[in-house]
Amino acid sequence: MDNRVVLVTGGANGIGRGIANYLSKNTIVIAADIDENAGFQLVSENPLIRFKHLDVTNEQQIESLVEEIKYQHGRLDAVINNAAIANPYNAPLQELDLYDWNNALAVNLTAPMLMAKHTLSLLKETNGCIVNIASTRYLQSEPNTEAYSATKGGIVSLTHALATSLGPEVRVNCISPGWIHTSDEELREADHQQHLIGRVGNVDDIASMVGYLLSKEAGFITGQNFVIDGGMTKKMIYSE
Template identity: 50%
Template sequence: MTLEPSKQQTNGKVALVTGAVRGIGLGIVAWLIAEGWQVVLADIDRKRGSKVAKALGSNACFVAMDVAQENQVAMGVAEVLGQFGRLDALVCNAALADPYNSPLTELKLGYWNQVLGVNLTGPLLLAKHCSPYLQAHRGAVVNIASTRAHQSEPNSEAYAASKSGLLGLTHALAVSLGPDVRVNAVSPGWIDSRSLGERQQARLSARSHAQHPAGRVGMVEDVAALVAWLLSDRAGFVTGQEFIVDGGMTRKMIYLD
């Protein structure tokens, strides 16, 4: 994705997006800015965060945050409120995902706790500290889950459990915070979230695209467009739901030959 400073005027609404400096999170940020949102990028990567926010222009700013640490969440949210005086949307995208997990018998409890801390406790803490301000403006929350909440590969227990838990947290929050705050989840499948240069250097195979009923691997814009809709007033009757963005793969029956 090419970053260009935004020249648009703000629509008066403020969104906080975690895990925002690369990949899907960055795609969501760019889409929201294009729609006139003021977006606060939250991430643990201070150096890249400041650089990305500057590149995106005046409608973007950065706050350092480890979402698994309640004191950092509280301070980050306070910083947002101190600067803008309001919060209209929260997108919980920050996550740990390691495709090369160890076998179950070698799974370290520390690793398990770390993944659940970022992927599940993080969204809880953010909802806890953001909810009073979201309620004041009838805001919305979108949690970024995963199709791994429904399907698994070997040795992915921590990630699968965290994303499954996030779906449960989503509908629990929707009931607890309604009607003032809507809460939904988006579960991406295979999304090519690499930079343009990385995609050009190592193009995905035709087979990778063709296996999807939609005919291609997903793009960050596919997720970002849905998130933006869920945050908007156009989705005012939608809450407590999961939206799968995977090109139809979870509906495809697959048997080995």
């Protein structure tokens, strides 16, 4: 293990959990999540990971966490902005409550901006990286997904804006996952076969790209969005 320190938000569940486990093989990983039970379960299974309770919509909590990282580790090499409201569906537009819309914005879009803001000084010292997790829903939608789709589109735009503002010291990139299976629910063969690659994605498909984007080999890559979806967004589908 080297001495690099990586912060993963939403790191106790789903894709974030997979990223934390993957990166813990050779870096110091701090998984921050609002779900304490899932966080404690994570570190009980993988003691290499440090868990921190965090509400990403609370700027004071973000500031406190960054100060704690600075005090305990003296450095920060990367931030993975993964925390999000995972359910992409909202009420039909005529019934959509403004609270739900604003909450989606706060968690999915404002929080990554705040995290970049408060980790910037540490990341500049290490020529570090930010990787934002968006979604293929930034470019295609189902009905009643306005809040989620809008925030994920915002993440893609935020990524190239940050890359422009923070370079050359800090690189900023984005990953847009498609269908990534994160539960124990059994999938149908039809679920796999609708993908051009012949299977639904898994968390390591995303985590391995995160690992690459943090590496020296990706040193010439910034401001980019990488779609990892088994080819689904390139597949033309008509009803027969």
